[in-house]
């Protein structure tokens with residue numbers, strides 16, 4: 001599968017006097033999971049809805065591959081969306097999918113496949129009214145999968161899921177991206193998606209505050225690692241060979257812009273006995289908070 005590139009460019013949306021998003025630009029690449037992160041009211045849903053043609057932009061554009069959503073010939077075959085949805089409580093899971101199926105050219109067999117893909121085959125004949133939040137999220141995802149899309153746009157997919165549900169959802173989207181699909185998902189908690197996403201886009205008060213790989217954000221979070229060793233000679237040699245590191249005492253080396261894994265690996269390669277290894281700086285969550293709280 002080859003997912004489309006999703007690109008938002010200069011997107012602004014005003015609802016009367018409220019500016020929900022202003023000049024928002026970012027991309028989600030195929031084969032990767034992109035996390036769209038920000039606090040409540042930041043503009044995540046508005047952006048995703050604009051991408052799906054549910055909100056008309058005041059300015060700018062949102063494209064899936066080469067097209068705006070409204071121009072796609074068979075949209076459900078390109079992008080599957082999970083938005084805050086309502087289900088008819090009296091319908092069974094299978095009946096719900098069969099109601100949607102004709103709209104996206106899916107047959108009954110595809111409905112059952114979609115249920116199987118989200119691990120809900122056993123609940124096919126149960127009524128949605130009795131479903132937990134987690135089961136509703138799974139059914140929402142099954143609905144998104146009906147048209148066999150190569151991109152997924154998921155608004156707060158972890159909402160209401162218990163830890164096992166979050167682990168399952170994580171595995172599902174990681175697998176989808178590993179097979180070449182494009183995944184764009186939103187969350188207001190970085191910690192919730194930290195193990196799921198490859199790239200992060202941070203939005204607050206309607207504006208993009210940060211966009212990079214998660215690895216890059218981690219580097220921002222851990223600006224330095226301190227290494228403690230009794231072997232002053234080897235430590236001094238390591239300091240000489242490593243720009244960005246400095247000895248703060250004969251037994252202590254501080255390395256800027258490196259995490260514990262990188263410093264540990266270098267120490268091991270240098271045959272250095274390590275007595276301490278500590279990252280300093282902010283946690284990833286603190287960096288996220290700082291990015292969302294900084295004035296626009």
Ligand SMILES: Nc1ncnc2c1ncn2[C@@H]1O[C@H](COP(=O)(O)OP(=O)(O)OP(=O)(O)O)[C@@H](O)[C@H]1O
Nearest residue numbers: 015018019020039040041042043044045046047188
């Ligand atoms: N239809 C609308 N009419 C008026 N204001 C709106 C509308 N939709 C969104 N807004 C406003 O736009 C801003 C962004 O809302 P949006 O729902 O996009 O944020 P969000 O990041 O998805 O937040 P949440 O996590 O709470 O859903 C908010 O101030 C919201 O009140």
